Amino acid sequence: MHLRIALLAGDGIGPEVIQEAVNVLDAVGEVGGHTFEYMPLLIGGAGIDAHGTPLPNETLQKTLTCDAALLGAVGDNKFNKLAPSERPEAGLLKIRAELGGFANLRPAIAYKALANNSPLRHEITEGADIMFVRELLGGLYFGEPRLWDKQLRRAHNTMVYTQDEVERVARIAFDIAAKRPKKKLTSVDKANVLECSQMWRFVVDQVANEYPNVTVEHQLVDSMAIHLMTRPRDFDVILTENLFGDILSDESGVITGSLGMLPSATVGGKVNLYEPIHGSAPDIAGQGKANPIGTILTAAMMLRISGGLETEAKGIEDAVVQVLEAGYRTPDILSRNVDGQHAVDTQLMGRLLVDLV
Amino acid sequence: MHLRIALLAGDGIGPEVIQEAVNVLDAVGEVGGHTFEYMPLLIGGAGIDAHGTPLPNETLQKTLTCDAALLGAVGDNKFNKLAPSERPEAGLLKIRAELGGFANLRPAIAYKALANNSPLRHEITEGADIMFVRELLGGLYFGEPRLWDKQLRRAHNTMVYTQDEVERVARIAFDIAAKRPKKKLTSVDKANVLECSQMWRFVVDQVANEYPNVTVEHQLVDSMAIHLMTRPRDFDVILTENLFGDILSDESGVITGSLGMLPSATVGGKVNLYEPIHGSAPDIAGQGKANPIGTILTAAMMLRISGGLETEAKGIEDAVVQVLEAGYRTPDILSRNVDGQHAVDTQLMGRLLVDLV
Ligand SMILES: CC(C)[C@H](C(=O)O)[C@@H](O)C(=O)O
Ligand SMILES: CC(C)[C@H](C(=O)O)[C@@H](O)C(=O)O
Numbered sequence: 001m002h003l004r005i006a007l008l009a010g011d012g013i014g015p016e017v018i019q020e021a022v023n024v025l026d027a028v029g030e031v032g033g034h035t036f037e038y039m040p041l042l043i044g045g046a047g048i049d050a051h052g053t054p055l056p057n058e059t060l061q062k063t064l065t066c067d068a069a070l071l072g073a074v075g076d077n078k079f080n081k082l083a084p085s086e087r088p089e090a091g092l093l094k095i096r097a098e099l100g101g102f103a104n105l106r107p108a109i110a111y112k113a114l115a116n117n118s119p120l121r122h123e124i125t126e127g128a129d130i131m132f133v134r135e136l137l138g139g140l141y142f143g144e145p146r147l148w149d150k151q152l153r154r155a156h157n158t159m160v161y162t163q164d165e166v167e168r169v170a171r172i173a174f175d176i177a178a179k180r181p182k183k184k185l186t187s188v189d190k191a192n193v194l195e196c197s198q199m200w201r202f203v204v205d206q207v208a209n210e211y212p213n214v215t216v217e218h219q220l221v222d223s224m225a226i227h228l229m230t231r232p233r234d235f236d237v238i239l240t241e242n243l244f245g246d247i248l249s250d251e252s253g254v255i256t257g258s259l260g261m262l263p264s265a266t267v268g269g270k271v272n273l274y275e276p277i278h279g280s281a282p283d284i285a286g287q288g289k290a291n292p293i294g295t296i297l298t299a300a301m302m303l304r305i306s307g308g309l310e311t312e313a314k315g316i317e318d319a320v321v322q323v324l325e326a327g328y329r330t331p332d333i334l335s336r337n338v339d340g341q342h343a344v345d346t347q348l349m350g351r352l353l354v355d356l357v
Numbered sequence: 358m359h360l361r362i363a364l365l366a367g368d369g370i371g372p373e374v375i376q377e378a379v380n381v382l383d384a385v386g387e388v389g390g391h392t393f394e395y396m397p398l399l400i401g402g403a404g405i406d407a408h409g410t411p412l413p414n415e416t417l418q419k420t421l422t423c424d425a426a427l428l429g430a431v432g433d434n435k436f437n438k439l440a441p442s443e444r445p446e447a448g449l450l451k452i453r454a455e456l457g458g459f460a461n462l463r464p465a466i467a468y469k470a471l472a473n474n475s476p477l478r479h480e481i482t483e484g485a486d487i488m489f490v491r492e493l494l495g496g497l498y499f500g501e502p503r504l505w506d507k508q509l510r511r512a513h514n515t516m517v518y519t520q521d522e523v524e525r526v527a528r529i530a531f532d533i534a535a536k537r538p539k540k541k542l543t544s545v546d547k548a549n550v551l552e553c554s555q556m557w558r559f560v561v562d563q564v565a566n567e568y569p570n571v572t573v574e575h576q577l578v579d580s581m582a583i584h585l586m587t588r589p590r591d592f593d594v595i596l597t598e599n600l601f602g603d604i605l606s607d608e609s610g611v612i613t614g615s616l617g618m619l620p621s622a623t624v625g626g627k628v629n630l631y632e633p634i635h636g637s638a639p640d641i642a643g644q645g646k647a648n649p650i651g652t653i654l655t656a657a658m659m660l661r662i663s664g665g666l667e668t669e670a671k672g673i674e675d676a677v678v679q680v681l682e683a684g685y686r687t688p689d690i691l692s693r694n695v696d697g698q699h700a701v702d703t704q705l706m707g708r709l710l711v712d713l714v
Contacts, residue, residue: 075549089549119587124476140516141550148552153520155556159497163510190600192432192446193498195505199512223636225608226616229586230476243547247604251582259583279580 003307004037005070006063006271008095011045011088012280013290013346014072020292020350021070021299027354028303028312039066043095044074044088044280054091060098068306069099069273070299073280083148088280096136100269102165103172104245105301106132106277108252108262110232113324116335117257120229128232128255131180133173134245136266138165139196141242159196161241166203170239172268174211177237184215184236188224188244200241221248228252253277258332260291263298265305274302288345291330293320296353312357319356328352360664361394362427363420363628365452368402368445369637370647370703371429377649377707378427378656384711385660385669396423400452401431401445401637411448417455425663426456426630427656430637440505445637453493457626459522460529461602462658463489463634465609465619467589470681473692474614477586485589485612488537490530491602493623495522496553498599516553518598523560527596529625531568534594541572541593545581545601557598578605585609610634615689617648620655622662631659645702648687650677653710669714676713685709 007022009015025036041059048054054074063069074088084090110118110125118125143158170187177185187204189197201218208216219227221244227234228248232255240248253259262277276294284290297320304313324333327340330349334341344352364379366372382393398416405411411431420426431445441447467475467482475482500515527544534542544561546554558575565573576584578601584591585605589612597605610616619634633651641647654677661670681690684697687706691698701709 080548084548084550084552084555087549093550119478119481120476121478143513146552148556154517155553156500156515156517157551157553158513158515160511160513190603191437191441192444193441193450194514195441195503196512196514198441199505222603222607225582225604226610229608229611244604246547246579247582250579251586251608253583254586 001307001309002035002037003068004039004066005068006066007038007040008043008059008063008069008071009040009046010043010072010074010280011076012073012282012285014074014280016286016288016346017276017290017292017295018070018072020346021295023350023354024296024316024357025299027357028316031357032309032312034307034309043071043091045076045079047091048079048088054086054088055094060095063095063099063271066271068302069095069271070302071273071275072295073276073278075280076282093141096266096273097142099271099273101266101273102135102137102268103169104134104136104264104266105176106134106249106262106264108132108249108255110255111321111324113321114257114261114333116338117333119254124230125232125255130232130235130252130255131176131237132245132249132252133169133176133237133239134249135165135169135241139242159194161196161200163199163203166200167207168268170204170207173237173239174207174214177214178211180236182236183213186217186219186235186238188219188221188238188240188248190221191218192220196241204239224248225251229254249277258291260294260330260332261297262294263301265298265301267305272302272306274298288347289331290346291332292346292350296320296350315357316353319353322356323349323352358664358666359392359394360425361396361423362425363423364395364397365400365416365420365426365428366397366403367400367429367431367637368433369430369639369642371431371637373643373645373703374633374647374649374652375427375429377703378652380707380711381653381673381714382656384714385673388714389666389669391664391666400428400448402433402436404448405436405445411443411445412451417452420452420456420628423628425659426628427659428630428632429652430633430635432637433639450498453623453630454499456628456630458623458630459492459494459625460526461491461493461621461623462533463491463606463619463621465489465606465612467612468678468681470678471614471618471690473695474690476611481587482589482612487589487592487609487612488533488594489602489606489609490526490533490594490596491606492522492526492598496599516551518553518557520556520560523557524564525625527561527564530594530596531564531571534571535568537593539593540570543574543576543592543595545576545578545595545597545605547578548575549577553598561596581605582608586611606634615648617651617687617689618654619651620658622655622658624662629659629663631655645704646688647703648689649703649707653677653707672714673710676710679713680706680709
């Protein structure tokens with residue numbers, strides 16, 4: 001099969017982790033006779049530096065012609081003084097909106113080999129396997145009106161959802177839950193305070209009626225922040241609105257042990273968007289310290305979802321487990337006082353995975 | 358000294374934990390010759406059941422005449438179908454607004470004796486001592502407009518802050534930080550996306566200029582959800598807007614090991630409001646299973662802040678440490694496989710503390 005992939009490397013460690021993902025994709029393609037065509041495009045700070053905008057028009061237009069978009073990371077401290085609407089992150093939010101994917105899938109898995117990397121005790125994380133479904137195009141991120149009025153010395157943002165927006169993302173989450181062994185869906189909200197959440201809960205309950213085999217529960221976002229740490233194994237699919245998903249899925253990174261390990265896929269729109277969870281980490285950019293596994297696992301999600309290449313996707317995921325079990329560690333997952341670990345840099349980690357897929 | 362205290366026991370386990378706090382207060386009063394006068398008043402579901410409203414007018418009026426208000430918890434599943442504005446929680450939000458306290462102080466401490474109760478490894482939590490300063494009267498909780506429009510099938514809430522609101526809570530947080538040994542303040546926002554947060558960060562930086570001895574840092578709420586679990590010891594005072602503080606302070610409960618341990622004090626208004634962090638836990642109400650320590654430590658904060666009774670407050674806090682070190686445990690803090698623990702119920706835990714203060 002052939003896949004045209006927009007490569008949105010972005011800022012900081014983005015380019016180096018994307019490069020390793022490309023190497024792994026090429027290796028997979030060679031073995032299976034698949035061809036991946038890459039279209040490197042600017043986004044984020046790289047877009048601002050070159051064209052004065054975090055989402056150059058060319059980037060958007062060309063991405064829209066691709067089968068999938070693979071993004072590294074955006075953001076750099078040097079843009080901190082800009083308004084949210086002009087920062088690198090605005091490019092990310094804009095391309096999310098334009099591509100139209102509203103369901104951001106974020107797995108959080110406890111790898112046996114990384115049991116010592118989590119601040120959580122092994123007996124708490126062991127076997128945890130969560131799939132977050134984060135709504136990605138609504139809520140406070142995109143709600144209008146939004147303004148910091150410097151005359152009035154007052155700022156506001158709007159959290160807004162339509163029932164249709166909740167319904168479509170809920171349906172994706174239920175579809176996923178229905179196919180998983182536990183068949184459980186936990187919907188997160190703050191229904192005791194927010195009207196948005198009250199509606200969210202109502203719509204989720206409606207959609208739930210179509211999925212009698214899926215067990216549904218509702219949790220408040222504050223309680224959920226605790227439960228995820230005290231009993232992560234009790235969860236299966238977790239459905240959240242945009243900001244709650246941002247916070248809770250990052251928090252759940254501690255189950256795995258490093259944000260650098262975590263992939264994501266955004267589906268439901270014109271072009272699916274694949275991006276690791278981690279940020280651009282400008283402080284370690286270009287030093288070979290970044291963990292490319294998050295992006296490589298993101299590429300695996302792309303092969304599975306956009307390419308239908310389940311075997312190849314699984315092959316990458318298994319290779320990651322093997323490499324971890326063999327003790328190879330980028331700095332973010334290196335534990336002190338644990339024997340049998342081999343410190344590797346970004347490139348070597350990538351090459352080890354290339355050799356295994 | 359004499360303190361008139363509005364007793365807002367509320368729902369679920371509220372009445373039983375408040376009773377234990379009263380017993381401890383009385384014991385402290387007897388020793389030191391202080392008198393505490395209690396005014397029991399209805400709030401939350403108890404208010405709805407008796408008067409059809411979660412904040413009966415009598416409750417509000419009488420509380421406003423008191424020196425301090427001590428609240429148990431509100432909320433009951435039987436009201437889940439009501440709109441947010443009619444639920445027990447609306448009574449809590451309304452009394453918070455009417456009393457006017459905008460700075461909610463929430464300590465999160467790692468007790469040595471409870472090291473095994475946290476899902477976090479001992480070496481991560483050891484020595485952690487955080488003070489959250491959560492803005493309590495702004496943001497999504499109170500922002501207008503707010504509505505679930507059932508015709509339009511659309512809901513919205515408003516996150517709104519004025520610079521003055523940020524400034525006054527920031528000042529309280531800096532004042533606290535300036536008096537603590539670490540003198541560090543971490544302000545939490547989502548400035549890469551929200552205008553509210555961009556303004557928040559600007560105002561915090563302005564106030565910071567007045568406190569040259571306090572080290573300031575800004576963290577994004579999603580990253581903070583990780584840092585609190587991976588390196589809680591690196592934080593001292595954490596300043597947040599309302600919802601972020603709700604989520605992160607609950608999350609930080611895992612540092613201590615149980616929400617049942619955590620107190621809070623809300624200051625800056627007409628009457629200070631003291632409430633434990635935990636909810637009403639209707640499932641265990643009336644069974645002697647609730648941990649009264651959160652409420653008893655809340656009473657200690659009240660003695661310190663509203664009564665100026667530092668010695669007495671410290672006495673209660675020390676008694677809690679002693680009781681924990683002697684192995685007494687309510688069900689929420691009982692660990693399996695740990696020797697030397699004595700299971701106790703709500704009342705016995707209260708009595709043990711009464712004997713020690
Ligand atoms: C960079 C930022 C805008 C983004 C978000 O908040 O969605 C990031 O935190 C994420 O989770 O992908
Ligand atoms: C009960 C609820 C309204 C409340 C809040 O969200 O403020 C609670 O979670 C808290 O943290 O005190």
